[in-house]
Amino acid sequence: MKLSSKQYVLFALGITSAGVSANSCQALQGQQAIDECYMKIALDYALIHNPSFPFGALIVDHTKNDISCYGANSNKKNRLLHGETAAFWNCTELFPSPTNDDMSDPGLDWSHQTLYTTGEPCPMCASQSIYRGVSRVVWGTSIPDINKSGRQQLMISMHDVVASAKLGANLPNTQVPVLEGGVLKDECDHAFWCAFEVFRDNDYFAAMARDGNEKFIDDRNARFKCKTVPKNNHDEL
Structure with a gap:
């Protein structure tokens, strides 16, 4: 079967969707149903590609x-490749600037794009969302809940990062993304709780107490029954 140019680049980048498709989302009506559908795809994608760090993103x-x-999330290749960062880079490869000027003439109309991500973007990814110019960011679980599941986090909300965005002379930046959190939160919480069991040591339990x-x-132990989740070697994280 001959691949389209977009499929070929996806294949070459190692980001084929393994059967995950947007077809189920395209016929839906209503923003909530659409958001939940795409979040489910983002979560499934993360669980396919990195179940021990289930940060998945769609644009x-x-x-x-x-x-x-x-x-x-691709922490073995580059620990800076958070799910959102990987998605932004992949879009840049798939849609390069036609004039080799990504700042002024990007190959994708970013104002038409929504970022879906299983976890609230960290300050690095939140900043990229602003600089890249997406118009909306939707996430599943929150930074505090990821942290309480056992994984280190920078405890700065995306709302605070967006509020800090200013134009020159400290003028307000009105072209920041609209934010929507808590979409399919239970499903995302479940994935993070089970994946991050490896980080819940004695110090964790003492601090939580x-x-x-x-x-x-x-509550997490009662609601989220965990199957065996592949775990990365700590030295690789």
């Missing part, structure tokens, strides 16, 4: 209701 052209590119978070642990 979707919401004017066409079509996925522009995928991304998953000190901060009065025992009920958080009890």
Whole structure:
């Protein structure tokens, strides 16, 4: 079977979707249903490509209701390749500037794009979302809940990063993305809770008890039954 140019680049980048498709989302009506559908694809993609770090992302052209590119956390290749970063880089490869001037003449109309990501973007990825110019960012679980699942985080919300975006002379930047959190939160929480079990050591449990978070642990253990999740060697993270 002959691959289209877009399929070929996806294949060459190692980001084929392994059967994950946007077809199920395209016929939906209503923003909530559409958001949940794309978040499910982002989560499935993450669990296929890096189940021990299930940060998955999609960039979707919401004017066409079509996925522009995928991304998953790639800490073995480069620990800076968070899911969102990988998606942005993949889109740049798939849609290069026709004039080799990505700042002024990008190959993709980023104002038409929505970023879907299983976890609230860290400050690095939140900043990229602003600089890249997506019009909307949708995430599943929050930075505090990822942290309470056992994984280190920079405890700065995306809302705070967006609020810090200023034009010259400290003028407000009105071209920042609209933010929507908590989409398919339980499903994303489940994935992170199970994947990050390896990080929940004695120091973790002592700190959670000190901060009065025992009920958080009890709730997660009661609701989120974990199957065996492949775990990376800590030295590779």
